[in-house]
Amino acid sequence: MKIIRLFFALFVSLAIGLEVLSHFLPFRLSWNPFVFSLGLVGSMVLGLFASITVYRASFHRLNRFPGPFAARLSNLYITRLSAKNLQLYREIQRLHHTYGDVVRGPWYNIEQPAISVHMTRNKDDHSRRRKTWEKAFSTKALRDYEPRVKKNAGLLLQRIEETQGMPFDVSKWFNFYSFDVMGDLAFGENFDMLSSGQEHGFMKLIHKHMVAVGYFSHLIWTFPLFRALPVLNREGMEFQDWLVKKVQHREKSNPNVPDVFSWLLSDFRSLEKPSRQDRLNLQADMQLIAVAGSDTTATTLSCLFFLLATDKPACVKLQEEIDIVFPKPAQLDVSKLSKMTYLQACINETLRLFPPVPSGLQRMTPSEGIFIGERFIPGDTIVTIPSYAQYRDERFFALPDSFIPERWTAKPELIKDISVYVPFGIGKYACVGKQLGLMEVRLVASTILRQFDVDFSQDGAAPSFLSGLRDRFTFSAPSLGVVFTARKRQQDVVGEN
Numbered sequence: 001m002k003i004i005r006l007f008f009a010l011f012v013s014l015a016i017g018l019e020v021l022s023h024f025l026p027f028r029l030s031w032n033p034f035v036f037s038l039g040l041v042g043s044m045v046l047g048l049f050a051s052i053t054v055y056r057a058s059f060h061r062l063n064r065f066p067g068p069f070a071a072r073l074s075n076l077y078i079t080r081l082s083a084k085n086l087q088l089y090r091e092i093q094r095l096h097h098t099y100g101d102v103v104r105g106p107w108y109n110i111e112q113p114a115i116s117v118h119m120t121r122n123k124d125d126h127s128r129r130r131k132t133w134e135k136a137f138s139t140k141a142l143r144d145y146e147p148r149v150k151k152n153a154g155l156l157l158q159r160i161e162e163t164q165g166m167p168f169d170v171s172k173w174f175n176f177y178s179f180d181v182m183g184d185l186a187f188g189e190n191f192d193m194l195s196s197g198q199e200h201g202f203m204k205l206i207h208k209h210m211v212a213v214g215y216f217s218h219l220i221w222t223f224p225l226f227r228a229l230p231v232l233n234r235e236g237m238e239f240q241d242w243l244v245k246k247v248q249h250r251e252k253s254n255p256n257v258p259d260v261f262s263w264l265l266s267d268f269r270s271l272e273k274p275s276r277q278d279r280l281n282l283q284a285d286m287q288l289i290a291v292a293g294s295d296t297t298a299t300t301l302s303c304l305f306f307l308l309a310t311d312k313p314a315c316v317k318l319q320e321e322i323d324i325v326f327p328k329p330a331q332l333d334v335s336k337l338s339k340m341t342y343l344q345a346c347i348n349e350t351l352r353l354f355p356p357v358p359s360g361l362q363r364m365t366p367s368e369g370i371f372i373g374e375r376f377i378p379g380d381t382i383v384t385i386p387s388y389a390q391y392r393d394e395r396f397f398a399l400p401d402s403f404i405p406e407r408w409t410a411k412p413e414l415i416k417d418i419s420v421y422v423p424f425g426i427g428k429y430a431c432v433g434k435q436l437g438l439m440e441v442r443l444v445a446s447t448i449l450r451q452f453d454v455d456f457s458q459d460g461a462a463p464s465f466l467s468g469l470r471d472r473f474t475f476s477a478p479s480l481g482v483v484f485t486a487r488k489r490q491q492d493v494v495g496e497n
């Protein structure tokens, strides 16, 4: 952006300067100052790009790493791969098969000027704000959120009861569920999608935004450009206005039971003199609660049900575990759910086969460089660990493309290297909402499978689900048509006799 502004300023001042000068000259200029300035600045731009291209093609310090030649020249290469059909994770897997482990490949600036805790690249700022987020996800705080998660899981179950035996787009309803829960916890108001069956504007907008992230996340300079153009950014501006009003509303009225945002607001209030940037960051964090916790959870649920509909014996085994832990009429209990080994194995296997951030996250190497394994990576280089390709690599998991929950229970030999498996990230930037996400997935999966069997609603549903998955930084699941039918549990049959 700076360079575009610089060239534009150069062009304008040159054209105006020459035009003014031409009036004081004793002779008439044979050339037009405007055209002359355009030509001059154009040649400078061309020269700049030509030298960058030559440098990248021949002298760049990362050129010793294998990869397609075009990828050396510009990030347009990877953007083109992404734009093909928004399945960058597959393209990255293919590149690794062709070129080996290291392939050339900054992202955390895309939401500026607002900077959420997830986007900040300042370590001190992150660690200060992260402390508040950790309080917001403490065991005590999670207990406060539990009734809201349960209420929404109950609404989803009600909808399934009403439509049992009929085709049901479970992906759509898992999205409604996760967005309703996060709406409750971020804005203190439910989006009511589970009750109304209608998509809320917030969800539509977030999904549109994520498509742009999917296409352009390797051309980060396009984000401020889009934001600066009101024609392209009309909806984004409306959304920011909406967010400002939500924050203002919450500043005036606190909910009876705290939600995630209550913690962030109380941290903001403790600042002595909050700056404009602090306020923007608070807004960004409000948005982050809803964004980070919705698509990730919804996609995990859709993929879990896709896998269970594909693998009947695994589904039956899971239902048996649910029956043993919660014999009728016991209510589901979150702490018991967290100890169910087969349920957790199914979730682990889902996150392995369909990691919610499939193409991986960016990190910068320290300025002195770093060894990754035996390879030295120069300083200030962006590295990405592509989760999808890594979790389906047979050096780390035997039968890597197969859904085998038992690898997490009775068959540990099918895991060759557990250290590569980090679906929630690792270290101080790891997912702070992990326990909430797991609570949502466990609760809803058990609530549904306790009462219903699940099958695909038509032939061809499985391949069309797989080909419809999209990489929009987070995985987005396409429609998944299933039919839920009421279960006849062993104990019910015994009871009837």
Ligand code: HEM
Pocket (backbone or CB within 6 Å): 117, 118, 119, 130, 133, 288, 289, 290, 292, 293, 294, 296, 297, 300, 356, 357, 361, 423, 424, 425, 428, 429, 430, 431, 432, 433, 434, 436, 437, 438
């Ligand atoms: C299955 C569910 C989920 C998965 C797989 C998941 C995965 C991840 C991953 C991989 C990261 C690291 C991102 C990075 O390094 O840039 C992350 C960060 C984060 N997640 Fe989750 N997440 C899930 C659910 C949630 C939920 C329910 C919330 C609740 C709001 C949440 C909030 C966050 C936040 C705030 C961060 C940023 C943490 C930081 O930068 O310190 N996540 N998540």
